[in-house]
Amino acid sequence: MPNVSTTAAVLVAAGRGSRAGGGLPKQWRTLGGRTVAAHSIDAFRAHARVDHVVLVLHPDDMGLAPGWQMWPDMDVVAGGATRAESVRAGLDALLSMAPQHVLIHDVARPLVTADLIDRVIDALAETPGAAPALPVVDALWLGEDGRVAGTQDRTGLWRAQTPQGFHYSAIRDAHAAADSDAADDVAVARAAGLDVSIVEGDERNLKITGPADFARAEQLLRGPMDIRVGNGFDVHAFTEGDHVILCGVEIPHDRALLGHSDADVGMHAVTDAIYGALAAGDIGRHFPPSDPKWKGAESRIFLAHARDLAAQHGLRLGNADLTLICEAPKIGPHAEEMAERLAEILEADASRISVKATTSEKLGFPGRQEGIAAIATVSLLSI
Numbered sequence: 001m002p003n004v005s006t007t008a009a010v011l012v013a014a015g016r017g018s019r020a021g022g023g024l025p026k027q028w029r030t031l032g033g034r035t036v037a038a039h040s041i042d043a044f045r046a047h048a049r050v051d052h053v054v055l056v057l058h059p060d061d062m063g064l065a066p067g068w069q070m071w072p073d074m075d076v077v078a079g080g081a082t083r084a085e086s087v088r089a090g091l092d093a094l095l096s097m098a099p100q101h102v103l104i105h106d107v108a109r110p111l112v113t114a115d116l117i118d119r120v121i122d123a124l125a126e127t128p129g130a131a132p133a134l135p136v137v138d139a140l141w142l143g144e145d146g147r148v149a150g151t152q153d154r155t156g157l158w159r160a161q162t163p164q165g166f167h168y169s170a171i172r173d174a175h176a177a178a179d180s181d182a183a184d185d186v187a188v189a190r191a192a193g194l195d196v197s198i199v200e201g202d203e204r205n206l207k208i209t210g211p212a213d214f215a216r217a218e219q220l221l222r223g224p225m226d227i228r229v230g231n232g233f234d235v236h237a238f239t240e241g242d243h244v245i246l247c248g249v250e251i252p253h254d255r256a257l258l259g260h261s262d263a264d265v266g267m268h269a270v271t272d273a274i275y276g277a278l279a280a281g282d283i284g285r286h287f288p289p290s291d292p293k294w295k296g297a298e299s300r301i302f303l304a305h306a307r308d309l310a311a312q313h314g315l316r317l318g319n320a321d322l323t324l325i326c327e328a329p330k331i332g333p334h335a336e337e338m339a340e341r342l343a344e345i346l347e348a349d350a351s352r353i354s355v356k357a358t359t360s361e362k363l364g365f366p367g368r369q370e371g372i373a374a375i376a377t378v379s380l381l382s383i
Contacts, residue, residue: 006099007121008052009044009163010090013037013107014079016058025058026208027107032221036208039110044103045073047117052097055107056090084180084188091172102171103163104185108208111220112163119199120165128167129189129196133158134203160184161201170194226382228315230277234268237371244372246324246331247338247355248300248345253329257372260289264299266355269374270320270342271299274306277380278313303345310380317348318379324357325366325373331357 013027027037037055044050055068056079065076077093079086087104094102101124105112116132123130136159140152164185166174171185174192182188186196204220206213241256247266257263272282280286283302287294310316320342324331331338335355343350360366366373 006051006097007049007101007103008054008094008097008099008168009050009103009105010054010056010087010094011037011040011044011105011107012056012079012083012086012090013040013061014056014058014086015083015108025061028061028064029214031110031208031214031217036110037107040105040107040112041068041074043110043112043114044105044117045071047114049118049121050103051099052094054090054093056086082180084175084178084182087185088175091168091175094168099168101165102168103165104171105163106207109162109205110208111204111206111217113202113204116161116199116202116205117163120163123197123199124165124167127195127197128170129165129186129194130199131164131186131196132161132201132205133198134161134201135159158198159201160186161205161207164196166194222382226315226380227318228277228380230273230275230378230380232269232272232274232276232282232376232378233374234265234272235365235371235373236263236265236268237365238369244329245299246334246372247322248298248341249334249338251329251334261287261294261297261302262299265372265374266322266324266338266376267299267303267342269376270322270378271302271306273320273376273378274303274310274317274380277378278306278309278315280309300345303342307346311383313380314383315380316383317346317352318381319352319354320346320348320376320378321354322356322374322376324355325360325375326357326371327359327362327366327369331355 016025028035044053053074055076057076059078062078068074068076075093077089079089120130120132136154136157140154141148142150142152166189171189174188178188178191189196208217236257236259238255239258243250244253244257245262245264257265268283275282286305287302338355339353340350342353365371
């Protein structure tokens with residue numbers, strides 16, 4: 001008698017996946033730093049209602065099996081020449097266990113969720129088969145020679161997904177008598193007269209087929225894009241000297257800028273904008289002017305620290321827009337070099353950095369040429 005408390009999963013990973021490119025079967029290519037197969041395996045092994053996993057590999061890949069075979073909740077078996085033969089091999093591996101339910105999953109769907117697995121298992125309380133699917137919402141065309149030859153009614157059409165779940169004994173008997181050309185396990189079940197209920201699928205549960213699917217899966221793994229925006233403002237007065245340093249560029253001038261560090265007002269504004277986007281205070285919090293250690297320090301130290309702090313939060317620069325406010329010196333001839341210096345420190349493309357200047361129409365301290373002000377806005381995006 002089957003143990004009514006058990007559910008097993010058969011993960012089919014015996015295909016070659018040549019359409020995905022990359023020189024390796026798609027299940028062995030990396031996705032988010034781990035193989036596609038590892039994502040699928042872990043999804044089922046970690047599920048509280050899945051008691052055992054059978055991984056079906058291509059015979060040429062059985063050398064990859066020893067690590068998985070060490071796990072007591074997992075078996076690895078060789079598949080056959082077709083998907084149907086591989087599924088039968090996985091089902092046969094469960095004979096001694098005789099679970100009540102079995103979930104059959106394409107390993108190339110690495111983003112399967114616990115909620116989706118739950119929905120399939122729950123539905124098996126009512127019918128001997130259950131499978132996730134999504135309704136077809138796009139218009140369907142018939143095509144000939146690259147032209148639209150007609151339309152197809154989409155009413156009642158669904159996009160099938162896996163895992164497809166069944167009562168174990170019923171699907172094993174169905175596969176034993178099945179045509180090996182069946183499209184999937186639902187087709188095998190229906191040919192044997194089994195009812196299969198449709199449960200709600202998941203758009204994230206994509207099947208990796210072509211190269212573009214890897215990029216989409218990577219994006220889904222990262223989750224929603226995190227976008228941060230911050231502003232920075234800084235002012236430095238003029239003092240005696242013969243040059244100013246703006247965004248790391250030394251510009252000849254009849255005065256210098258006064259500050260505890262190198263007084264790079266532009267770089268300070270960009271740095272504070274990054275700190276602002278991170279809700280991490282300002283330069284003074286991280287590099288107190290009361291600390292003699294930072295006297296005369298190059299401002300690139302501050303900007304690099306802000307960049308690294310953003311990276312620790314999983315963020316990179318989206319863009320930076322800096323405006324220098326002064327009557328003199330002239331900024332335009334140096335703006336491109338300034339953007340390149342900032343880009344170098346921020347490890348970003350210079351096309352994402354804007355450096356420009358304006359006057360205050362001779363109003364206020366910039367207009368009286370008492371100093372230079374700078375205002376910056378940056379965006380940070382999740383890596």
